[in-house]
Amino acid sequence: MIYDPTRHHRRSIRLPAYDYAAPGAYFVTLVTHARESLFGQVIDSEMRLNVLGEVVAEECRRTGEIRREIQLDAFVAMPNHVHAVVIIGHGVGAHGRAPLLQQHDALSRAPLHRLPRSLGSFVAGFKSAVTKRINEMRGTPGLPVWHRNYYEHVIRNEEELDRIRQYIAGNPTCWDHDRENPDYRPRDDHHVVAEPF
Numbered sequence: 001m002i003y004d005p006t007r008h009h010r011r012s013i014r015l016p017a018y019d020y021a022a023p024g025a026y027f028v029t030l031v032t033h034a035r036e037s038l039f040g041q042v043i044d045s046e047m048r049l050n051v052l053g054e055v056v057a058e059e060c061r062r063t064g065e066i067r068r069e070i071q072l073d074a075f076v077a078m079p080n081h082v083h084a085v086v087i088i089g090h091g092v093g094a095h096g097r098a099p100l101l102q103q104h105d106a107l108s109r110a111p112l113h114r115l116p117r118s119l120g121s122f123v124a125g126f127k128s129a130v131t132k133r134i135n136e137m138r139g140t141p142g143l144p145v146w147h148r149n150y151y152e153h154v155i156r157n158e159e160e161l162d163r164i165r166q167y168i169a170g171n172p173t174c175w176d177h178d179r180e181n182p183d184y185r186p187r188d189d190h191h192v193v194a195e196p197f
Helices: 050-066 101-108 120-138 158-177
Strands: 024-031 039-045 046-049 070-077 082-086 149-153
Touching: 024 120, 046 070, 046 082, 046 158, 050 070, 050 082, 050 101, 050 120, 070 158, 082 120, 149 158
Parallel strands: none
Antiparallel strands: 024 082, 024 149, 039 046, 070 082
């Protein structure tokens, strides 16, 4: 197949002029390839990690050791996704505003360029480390572990940060009503787990 840039392109969900290397706090969700439940199961509202889930948890805990500019404030590995609060930069905690990229810088970069020490670089490195370890354990080199993209939300203030922390901590208790659950069957609108912002 011949590449046609008008048809074969990935639409970014990132904010076009936002500097994702700027100090700040971000809510991130990473989903497994084909939403496969790889990391364990929820039993009695508690997430029980299997050996693959332990790899994810260990890589989350190691984040601050290998990436000095990054801190994971809170995280949870669910059967087929991971939620985390990622803090980048000098201080700890959320902030109201982060500097924007200069307009010419934002336009001159290739759409999928990742800035060093940025949210995108962290996600790519984290996914790569987890994928490598899991594929070595399973003997499945080259098999995808993660969905190609990820979801992120810029955390604007401490109130939002607290709400997201509670959402992450309580995620296993809501698994039956979570849309990421492959066994999810909507009963009515009151049983849908909403994002925390």
